[in-house]
Amino acid sequence: MDATVAKTGTEGKTWGGGNRPLNASYGKMMMWFFIVSDALTFSGFIASYGFSRFKFIDAWPIADEVFTHVPFLHGVPAPMYYVAFMTFILIFSSVTMVLAVDAGHRMQKKKVIWYMFATIIGGAIFVGSQAWEWATFIKGDYGAVETKGGKILQFLDTEGDRVAIGDFAVELPTERATHERKNGIWYQTEPETLTSFSFEEVKAGFLANDNLLVRTQYLDENGEPTVLSREESVNKIVNDGKLVVEGANLIRNEYGHPLFADFFFFITGFHGFHVFSGVVINIIIFFNVIIGTYERRKSYEMVEKVGLYWHFVDLVWVFVFTFFYLV
Amino acid sequence: MAHEHKLEIFRGLLKFKSNVTKIWGVFVFLSIVTIIEVYLGIVKPEFLTETRFLAMKLLNWIFIILTLVKAYYITWDFMHQRDETKALRRAVVWTAVFLICYLILILLIEGDYIYEVYKQNYVKFDF
Numbered sequence: 198m199d200a201t202v203a204k205t206g207t208e209g210k211t212w213g214g215g216n217r218p219l220n221a222s223y224g225k226m227m228m229w230f231f232i233v234s235d236a237l238t239f240s241g242f243i244a245s246y247g248f249s250r251f252k253f254i255d256a257w258p259i260a261d262e263v264f265t266h267v268p269f270l271h272g273v274p275a276p277m278y279y280v281a282f283m284t285f286i287l288i289f290s291s292v293t294m295v296l297a298v299d300a301g302h303r304m305q306k307k308k309v310i311w312y313m314f315a316t317i318i319g320g321a322i323f324v325g326s327q328a329w330e331w332a333t334f335i336k337g338d339y340g341a342v343e344t345k346g347g348k349i350l351q352f353l354d355t356e357g358d359r360v361a362i363g364d365f366a367v368e369l370p371t372e373r374a375t376h377e378r379k380n381g382i383w384y385q386t387e388p389e390t391l392t393s394f395s396f397e398e399v400k401a402g403f404l405a406n407d408n409l410l411v412r413t414q415y416l417d418e419n420g421e422p423t424v425l426s427r428e429e430s431v432n433k434i435v436n437d438g439k440l441v442v443e444g445a446n447l448i449r450n451e452y453g454h455p456l457f458a459d460f461f462f463f464i465t466g467f468h469g470f471h472v473f474s475g476v477v478i479n480i481i482i483f484f485n486v487i488i489g490t491y492e493r494r495k496s497y498e499m500v501e502k503v504g505l506y507w508h509f510v511d512l513v514w515v516f517v518f519t520f521f522y523l524v
Numbered sequence: 525m526a527h528e529h530k531l532e533i534f535r536g537l538l539k540f541k542s543n544v545t546k547i548w549g550v551f552v553f554l555s556i557v558t559i560i561e562v563y564l565g566i567v568k569p570e571f572l573t574e575t576r577f578l579a580m581k582l583l584n585w586i587f588i589i590l591t592l593v594k595a596y597y598i599t600w601d602f603m604h605q606r607d608e609t610k611a612l613r614r615a616v617v618w619t620a621v622f623l624i625c626y627l628i629l630i631l632l633i634e635g636d637y638i639y640e641v642y643k644q645n646y647v648k649f650d651f
Contacts, residue, residue: 218609218611219608219609219611219612219615220608220609220612221608221609221612226612229612229616232616233616233619233620236620236624237620237623237624240620240623240624240627240628241627244624244627244628244631244632245631247628247631247632247635248631248632248634248635249635250635251632251635251636251638251639252635252636252638252639252642253639254635254636254639255639255643261565276565276566277562277565277566278562281558281562284558285555285558288551288554288555288558289551291598291602292547292548292551292602294602295547295601295602296544296547298604299543299544299547420573501604504602504603505603508598508599508602508603509603511598511602512595512598512599512603515591515594515595515598516591516595518591519561519587519588519591522565523561523564523565523584523587524584524587524588
């Protein structure tokens with residue numbers, strides 16, 4: 198047995214092994230590894246958002262006009278407030294998470310349990326808020342008309358206030374035959390949802406109301422969307438208008454460029470998925486704390502590791518908040 | 525480094541008595557920064573939206589700088605980078621910052637170039 202024990206003669210020296218130059222455990226190192234790579238993934242998404250935005254810099258929707266809703270305050274335009282609330286929720290749940298980590302260092306099991314519980318609740322509120330934000334965005338607000346070139350035309354009255362298409366569109370008696378595979382082109386299907394008014398109805402209503410103007414998605418030199426004169430508006434609608442858009446999806450977006458909606462869904466969706474998985478991981482660790490796993494292990498480092506992940510999610514949101522809602 | 529915490533923020537200007545008070549202090553600071561951001565986002569003071577610096581509104585520069593400030597305190601105090609070794613901190617931060625700066629620079633220049641092409645080179649886009 199003795200013969201197989203290797204002694205290198207370097208014990209205790211720099212290259213003798215057992216050094217911990219970064220002074221971090223394997224698990225924590227790997228969590229940092231993951232965080233750096235995930236941060237690069239998110240930067241890729243946000244930078245590509247910037248790319249598309251710079252590409253269409255003169256026709257990009259203004260976030261203040263897109264996200265104006267607050268739950269239970271119907272019809273009150275309140276830009277930013279709800280996102281600000283969501284940001285606070287996430288920062289606060291970050292705080293309770295650090296407090297849980299701190300209590301873990303002191304081996305105070307009860308405190309860890311309560312702080313982690315608060316963190317989970319905060320995360321759940323955030324994910325719920327995001328779902329609501331999505332639903333509002335998908336449902337849409339005023340409705341708009343899309344031109345043949347895929348541009349969005351929105352409606353204003355002469356005072357400059359937005360007008361919903363439902364307020365002026367006229368009901369025209371129309372017959373609409375449902376497209377079926379047996380009597381139509383077999384590879385084409387009906388659209389899944391029909392807009393509440395057809396383009397012809399919106400056009401007729403627009404021509405009948407002299408006080409309505411059209412606003413294009415192009416920004417003027419003040420950074421405001423260009424408002425056309427009545428004459429130009431009529432021209433635009435009659436010559437270029439093609440279909441009605443209500444709300445936003447991956448193909449059409451009543452607020453402006455469809456890429457805005459695409460990036461919104463993709464980036465906030467990817468972030469929301471991180472929050473969701475963070476909540477799930479937090480719940481697992483929460484129960485581990487309750488049954489005393491880390492008490493027996495005499496180390497709450499696991500709480501610290503999920504804490505790192507949770508703070509990272511908060512960190513990403515700080516950037517998403519800036520680039521989607523502020524800038 | 526699990527049980528030792530550096531309790532100073534703002535380069536030693538503010539020193540907290542315990543780690544818990546430091547956490548709350550950082551939370552208050554982050555909240556103030558967020559409130560400033562939201563306030564500026566709602567009010568949009570004209571002198572900030574009209575002045576431009578390096579092809580971007582001054583207001584947007586303020587938002588980005590405040591965001592980086594928040595990111596710094598989240599990473600340093602909530603993620604305990606302040607208490608880690610210098611080597612770990614640099615391995616994480618420098619790598620990410622270098623790659624992200626490169627990516628942003630390339631993509632934004634390219635995006636602006638395509639915008640100019642659409643605008644000037646007879647690419648018919650609005651019909």
